[in-house]
Amino acid sequence: MKRPLYLLSCLGLAALSMAGCTSSSTSTSNTDTNTNAVADASAKEVALTEAQLEKARSNYATYCSGCHGDQLEAFTDRKWKRGNSAENLFAAIKHGYPDEGMPAFDQTFSDDEITGLVAYIQEGIQNVKQYDFSEEATANAVYTAEALRYRLDTVATGMEIPWGMAFLPNGDMLITDRNGAFYRLPKGSRQLQKIAGAPQVLAQGQGGLLDVELHPDFAKNNTIYLSYSAFKKEGEQTLSTTAVLRAKLEGNKLTDAKVIFEAQPWARTRHHYGSRLEFGRDGMLYVSVGDRGQHHENAQTVERAPGKVHRIKDDGTIPADNPFASEKGAIASIWTIGNRNIQGMVMHPRTGAIWTNEHGPRGGDEVNIAERGKNYGWPVISYGINYNGTVLTELTKKEGMEQPLWYWVPSIAPSGMAFVTGNRYKGWEGDLLVGSLRFQFLSKLKMDGNKIVSEEKLLKNIGRVRDVKMGPDGYIYVAVESPGTIYRVVPVE
Numbered sequence: 001m002k003r004p005l006y007l008l009s010c011l012g013l014a015a016l017s018m019a020g021c022t023s024s025s026t027s028t029s030n031t032d033t034n035t036n037a038v039a040d041a042s043a044k045e046v047a048l049t050e051a052q053l054e055k056a057r058s059n060y061a062t063y064c065s066g067c068h069g070d071q072l073e074a075f076t077d078r079k080w081k082r083g084n085s086a087e088n089l090f091a092a093i094k095h096g097y098p099d100e101g102m103p104a105f106d107q108t109f110s111d112d113e114i115t116g117l118v119a120y121i122q123e124g125i126q127n128v129k130q131y132d133f134s135e136e137a138t139a140n141a142v143y144t145a146e147a148l149r150y151r152l153d154t155v156a157t158g159m160e161i162p163w164g165m166a167f168l169p170n171g172d173m174l175i176t177d178r179n180g181a182f183y184r185l186p187k188g189s190r191q192l193q194k195i196a197g198a199p200q201v202l203a204q205g206q207g208g209l210l211d212v213e214l215h216p217d218f219a220k221n222n223t224i225y226l227s228y229s230a231f232k233k234e235g236e237q238t239l240s241t242t243a244v245l246r247a248k249l250e251g252n253k254l255t256d257a258k259v260i261f262e263a264q265p266w267a268r269t270r271h272h273y274g275s276r277l278e279f280g281r282d283g284m285l286y287v288s289v290g291d292r293g294q295h296h297e298n299a300q301t302v303e304r305a306p307g308k309v310h311r312i313k314d315d316g317t318i319p320a321d322n323p324f325a326s327e328k329g330a331i332a333s334i335w336t337i338g339n340r341n342i343q344g345m346v347m348h349p350r351t352g353a354i355w356t357n358e359h360g361p362r363g364g365d366e367v368n369i370a371e372r373g374k375n376y377g378w379p380v381i382s383y384g385i386n387y388n389g390t391v392l393t394e395l396t397k398k399e400g401m402e403q404p405l406w407y408w409v410p411s412i413a414p415s416g417m418a419f420v421t422g423n424r425y426k427g428w429e430g431d432l433l434v435g436s437l438r439f440q441f442l443s444k445l446k447m448d449g450n451k452i453v454s455e456e457k458l459l460k461n462i463g464r465v466r467d468v469k470m471g472p473d474g475y476i477y478v479a480v481e482s483p484g485t486i487y488r489v490v491p492v493e
Ligand code: HEC
Pocket: 059, 060, 063, 064, 065, 066, 067, 068, 079, 080, 081, 082, 083, 088, 089, 092, 093, 097, 100, 101, 102, 103, 105, 117, 387, 388, 389
């Protein structure tokens, strides 16, 4: 692949002697001040050649990666303390912030070399610019993706943060709101109806009423499942955990409610609960539980439930063929380990495999297939960077740990996901849809068998996408936050 020349504004950069910036000099000396050159240069741009970029890349690897991580992406997904203009970066590298542990490099590098590093870092930052969408998805406007024209219909409003959606056999929709409310949207209506009997939830941080899933035999037994943040007082503290409630839906009331799953141990944190619910073709209920922000304690040990996918029977008991069911001290419901925070889970309509997506630390969001007993590596391997002056992990791969099928750097903060089924969406058949909370779009991932080959960004600037589902009518439904809105994606001729 050919790399375009990188253009860097010289404006305000001290003493540039790089070709294209100064009027005459081709020197690469270490001389520090040449105010004339700066004045001359101020309106022009630096074109870095491939060779200069290569030099910068190698300087970065030698001098910077030890602290900032060997993926340049460390810089694409950070909160800049002092700005990320060329001037800011130049000053940071040249003079350092010794009090904070950032060494000065004025003795190590010429200004040219520093400029090269600045360009190199800024090129990395461009990575995040792909999400600076100029368009804004609005209801009724017509869009095109892969030759398919579509528009957005507003299906329902009036929620705060619609977290999960499920469709009843009669076409009614069930919607959870993270604030604890549980709704029915009757087919063809725009008027939400409240369903009584949802569990008490701790609607703080990332917690609240989370996913909703129907029993595969709902038509016969009216049984549904809700995942949520359960809480309890212990002395002065309020502890919480991810739990699953099973109940019967009778009219707009839940009856025979029973808690069939609670992730142990409970924690004081208010984030990384997961959680999605999905029935597999095997009739088992898969439950994702986030690491509760305690990755070192939780994610890699089978003695603790957080940071895992769990697999239970429809009544909450443990299937005998679970991978750790007979291991001493292990939590028998565990299906996979090493997961950070899974907020998207869907059964593949053809293979029956359980697909997941999870949030990476800062960068490194992943798509995986949750396979029996496998280790997805968190926090030992990750494509993300925990940038707080420390590198979280140097490793992206390790024997015995799964590689993601796809990952995003920077993080898009993935939410619900769905495979495009049916024949309403010409050219999109089989594609995987993933919502983005952070960059407020719907990601459409092109599949080749179990491989993801490319990404297309739909519904740009639509708002924080929380869930996406295929409806029984063959339409794609998208739930967006604040103001809570459910849209339907409708192809147009
Ligand atoms: C010894 C560890 C260390 C090395 C080596 C190091 N840095 Fe830093 N760097 C830091 C720390 C610590 C900070 C300040 C803390 C922070 O911003 O989070 C920092 C801050 C920065 C900033 C400012 C970030 C901001 O938010 O404003 C830039 C730019 C930067 N470093 C670039 C580099 C480059 C380029 C190199 C290699 C030439 C490098 N650093 C080498 C530790 C290091």
